[in-house]
Amino acid sequence: EVQLVESGGGLVQPGRSLRLSCAASGFTFDDYAMHWVRQAPGKGLEWVSRISWNSGTIDYADSVKGRFTISRDNAKNSLYLQMDSLRTEDTALYYCVKETYTVPYFDYWGQGTLVTVSS
Amino acid sequence: DIQMTQSPSSLSASVGDRVTITCRASQSISIYLNWYQQKPGKAPKLLIYAASSLQSGVPSRFSGSGSGTDFTLTISSLQPEDFATYYCQHSYNTPRTFGQGTKVEIK
Numbered sequence: 001e002v003q004l005v006e007s008g009g010g011l012v013q014p015g016r017s018l019r020l021s022c023a024a025s026g027f028t029f030d031d032y033a034m035h036w037v038r039q040a041p042g043k044g045l046e047w048v049s050r051i052s053w054n055s056g057t058i059d060y061a062d063s064v065k066g067r068f069t070i071s072r073d074n075a076k077n078s079l080y081l082q083m084d085s086l087r088t089e090d091t092a093l094y095y096c097v098k099e100t101y102t103v104p105y106f107d108y109w110g111q112g113t114l115v116t117v118s119s
Numbered sequence: 120d121i122q123m124t125q126s127p128s129s130l131s132a133s134v135g136d137r138v139t140i141t142c143r144a145s146q147s148i149s150i151y152l153n154w155y156q157q158k159p160g161k162a163p164k165l166l167i168y169a170a171s172s173l174q175s176g177v178p179s180r181f182s183g184s185g186s187g188t189d190f191t192l193t194i195s196s197l198q199p200e201d202f203a204t205y206y207c208q209h210s211y212n213t214p215r216t217f218g219q220g221t222k223v224e225i226k
Binding site: 047104 | 150153168169214215
């Protein structure tokens, strides 16, 4: 059974940093691209970042470019999101998402970890 | 970046109704269009991928169609468990943009 379990969320002041983690199991982690998707309270889904299976291709949404860094450790079956210079508008539930590699789609989602940026 | 526009933003329907949600891409995305269902407090769930392929385990009352820039999600006979918010998303390139969502409510 595929499982994606996020951790690391919490309350943080504007300008500070936070690191999210996602522990993956139930599939061959290093075969697949992984993504972070977020959802602000009461709002829609926003794609944040993507990392390819070997970390060779990395992309970010314009809203987080230069502030967030995605990474992965295939030996640990783990995905990370380092979030620096946090803003109040980064407040959201952050989902770790697995993507298929033939016709791309998000087939598995974690339950999310809540990040609240507030003074 | 490719923009995705869903319509309507919300709708009210009764059990048994046929429901159609549309999604338009700002440029051609071939069939790289996916549909997700989200219920309150839950992660999104994949319904349709590649515009018209039904994800395993999803009821056959859900169907998708379209290619290029215009796409449709249809629920042939709305069931109580279908009241939720639906999102389209393209996977043609990055950013993997989502539509703004369509909330399906009980009439």
